Amino acid sequence: MSGPGVRLLPNAITVLALCSGLSAVQFALDGRFELAIAAIAAAAVLDTLDGRIARLLDATSKMGAELDSLADCISFGVSPALVLFIWRLEGNQFGWVVALVFAVCAALRLARFNTLIDDTEQPPYAREFFVGVPAPAAALVALLPLLLTLEFGDGFWSAPPVTGVWILLVAALMISRIRTLSMKTVRAPAALLAPLLVLVGLAGAALITLPFLVLVVAVVIYLVHLPYAVWRYRWLGRHPEAWYVAARQRRAAVRALRATRAPGLRSPLHRRVAGAARASVRNGRRRAQDPSDGGPGNGRVDRPARLDPPARPADTASGALPRTSRRRLGLRKTRRR
Numbered sequence: 001m002s003g004p005g006v007r008l009l010p011n012a013i014t015v016l017a018l019c020s021g022l023s024a025v026q027f028a029l030d031g032r033f034e035l036a037i038a039a040i041a042a043a044a045v046l047d048t049l050d051g052r053i054a055r056l057l058d059a060t061s062k063m064g065a066e067l068d069s070l071a072d073c074i075s076f077g078v079s080p081a082l083v084l085f086i087w088r089l090e091g092n093q094f095g096w097v098v099a100l101v102f103a104v105c106a107a108l109r110l111a112r113f114n115t116l117i118d119d120t121e122q123p124p125y126a127r128e129f130f131v132g133v134p135a136p137a138a139a140l141v142a143l144l145p146l147l148l149t150l151e152f153g154d155g156f157w158s159a160p161p162v163t164g165v166w167i168l169l170v171a172a173l174m175i176s177r178i179r180t181l182s183m184k185t186v187r188a189p190a191a192l193l194a195p196l197l198v199l200v201g202l203a204g205a206a207l208i209t210l211p212f213l214v215l216v217v218a219v220v221i222y223l224v225h226l227p228y229a230v231w232r233y234r235w236l237g238r239h240p241e242a243w244y245v246a247a248r249q250r251r252a253a254v255r256a257l258r259a260t261r262a263p264g265l266r267s268p269l270h271r272r273v274a275g276a277a278r279a280s281v282r283n284g285r286r287r288a289q290d291p292s293d294g295g296p297g298n299g300r301v302d303r304p305a306r307l308d309p310p311a312r313p314a315d316t317a318s319g320a321l322p323r324t325s326r327r328r329l330g331l332r333k334t335r336r337r
Contacts, residue, residue: 010054011064014071017046021075028083034150034212036083037143041215043075044136069110076139077106081167087146088163098164102142105171106135112175125236129179129229133170137180137222142170144219151212179233180226 024039050068054060081099089095109132116122116131133141145157145166156162207214236242 007059007061007064009057010050010059011067013046013050013053014064014067017043017050017075018071020046021071021079024075024079025082025086028086033083033087033146037146037150037215038211040075040079040083040139040143043079044140047072047075047136065114069114072135073103073107073110076135077103077110080139080142081106084142084146084163084167088158088160092160092164094164095160098167102167102171105174106138109133109135109138109174123237123240125233125240128182128236129233130182132176132178133173133180135174138170138174140215141173141219141222142167144216147212147216147219151210151216178226179229181229181232 020039020043024036024043027033027036027039047068050064054064081102084102085095085099089098112131113134145163148155149158157166203214
């Protein structure tokens with residue numbers, strides 16, 4: 001299945017994504033910013049589909065890869081920058097500079113992505129991550145002030161200085177070295193296909209009913225996942241062998257390890273008991289050698305060492321230690337049932 005028609009399909013989807021991204025600029029010029037956001041979101045969906053369809057149909061090509069990078073640069077670098085510039089930064093002294101910085105960072109991000117594809121020195125688990133925030137995700141994250149304004153109205157997030165600083169922060173995330181999770185390596189188990197389809201249907205219904213609120217929640221979830229992605233990459237760097245083990249096997253190993261522990265048992269208290277005993281002996285020697293404490297040679301009568309109160313009859317009969325002894329030894333009183 002590698003005829004000319006099959007090879008044309010992924011490239012046609014890429015061209016549609018390019019047209020959708022450019023149409024967002026036209027919608028912004030007309031003041032229809034809700035349609036501009038919809039066009040960029042549609043371009044992101046199409047960008048996700050073209051690569052997967054090309055791999056499924058075995059229709060990958062070098063031309064398709066280059067076309068995809070150029071389309072991403074325009075749809076997720078130039079278009080969001082122009083939309084935000086028209087929305088809040090037009091007429092500002094540094095507005096155009098901010099828009100240029102975002103577009104340039106998107107181009108640099110895509111250029112680095114293309115160079116890392118042929119890098120064979122990366123560890124195997126690196127395929128699970130992106131280096132920096134991908135351009136489609138960065139475009140939606142950069143549009144967060146506009147999304148909040150369309151959903152909740154004007155606020156501090158819609159001020160031009162706040163919008164400009166936010167765009168620069170997102171641009172810095174694109175060219176940063178932080179690791180973000182890649183959805184290309186996610187595989188859903190067969191048992192979860194039906195629940196996932198139900199969630200997709202609910203998400204689609206919510207997107208139609210409350211589109212801007214759903215996009216805001218999606219952007220917030222993506223921002224929250226960034227610390228987890230950084231932690232996971234560092235953890236895999238310390239335990240690279242865990243990447244070859246399936247998640248189901250790791251969970252089974254953890255459950256088996258927990259099952260070997262007897263329920264209700266605490267860790268042994270040998271160290272605590274030994275430490276209390278050594279401390280009591282050390283204090284007794286210090287009293288005997290210290291002249292200011294009634295030691296030998298000071299003419300004072302030695303004070304007897306403090307003794308624990310005698311055990312109560314109930315404690316003696318049950319064989320339990322006195323309360324003061326239990327505290328010194330670091331033991332806890334067992335509850336009687």
